Amino acid sequence: MTSYETITCTLEAGVARLQFNRPGLLNAMNRQMMDEIIHALEAITGDERVLVGVITGSGRAFMAGADIKEYSRQTPEEFNSFQAKGRRLYALIEQAPIPFIAAVNGFALGGGFEIALACDFIVAAASAKMGLPEIHLGLIPGGGGAQRLLLKIGLGRVKEMLLLGQSYSAARMEEWGLVYAVAEDQALEDTVAGLAEKLKRRPGQAVKAIKAMLEPSAIEAAFETRLDREGAAVAALYQSPEAAQLIREFTAKNK
Incomplete structure (x- = not known):
């Protein structure tokens, strides 16, 4: 660097x-x-x-x-x-x-x-x-x-x-x-x-979403707005390849 x-x-x-x-x-x-x-x-x-x-x-x-x-x-x-x-x-x-x-x-x-x-x-x-x-x-x-x-x-x-x-x-x-x-x-x-x-070791996209969700300007929004953002974020993560792979691995391991 x-x-x-x-x-x-x-x-x-x-x-x-x-x-x-x-x-x-x-x-x-x-x-x-x-x-x-x-x-x-x-x-x-x-x-x-x-x-x-x-x-x-x-x-x-x-x-x-x-x-x-x-x-x-x-x-x-x-x-x-x-x-x-x-x-x-x-x-x-x-x-x-x-x-x-x-x-x-x-x-x-x-x-x-x-x-x-x-x-x-x-x-x-x-x-x-x-x-x-x-x-x-x-x-x-x-x-x-x-x-x-x-x-x-x-x-x-x-x-x-x-x-x-x-x-x-x-x-x-x-x-x-x-x-x-x-x-x-x-x-x-x-x-x-x-x-x-x-x-x-934590999944990068989830880390990014958590940081954005809990950043000070974000938590100053109205409660319903925060709920909507959280819901949109988890929906996007659920559809991501990273989460899909981790969910498959977890399911296979726990069968």
Whole structure:
């Protein structure tokens, strides 16, 4: 895959691995890094060989948010452009036809936590810390973090996270239902690999349909509309060669 300066992106056995690579700055995201992440995500989601995406960080952090030195020097136009690109980045993950796993190896703060929230699964190292500390800068999350949290946990906890701006342990995030699994630090890669292997074996058309059905903008539709979409999706899948073959195999095996 393409070579980058601030990230690495590799593909092996159907799993694309995107790794943030500014460890000396806790993988803080500047404009170049954001552009490279978006380019890599577009390549990943457009590549039919990719069955699962994994996003992680190098060094002690997943991503410690935006690069504040660059962030503080932005003009209003640059700031608006940065925010718009951020929303594009999160949407590429959330609306992808494949599942994404956030392998949170360390600090996932601000925009880094928002990236993890856009993924379908978060697997976190036991030592990882997550949170939305924007209030300490007189700001709020600007990439949809608060809105995604509202779909995952209760209003009271979302207010707590945003108003206090604290960092939370992986165990607490698992307790709240945000983290799929917590692994000992040295076992993180194996845990993520095991989950990716399971997801790889799931039928691709059904995975794509599930992701489309549960994407945030889709679940905001009226209940009857969602029922109609679900019915249309299962009817289309039932008539697909993939499902027909799997149904035949299941029937033969259970005779």
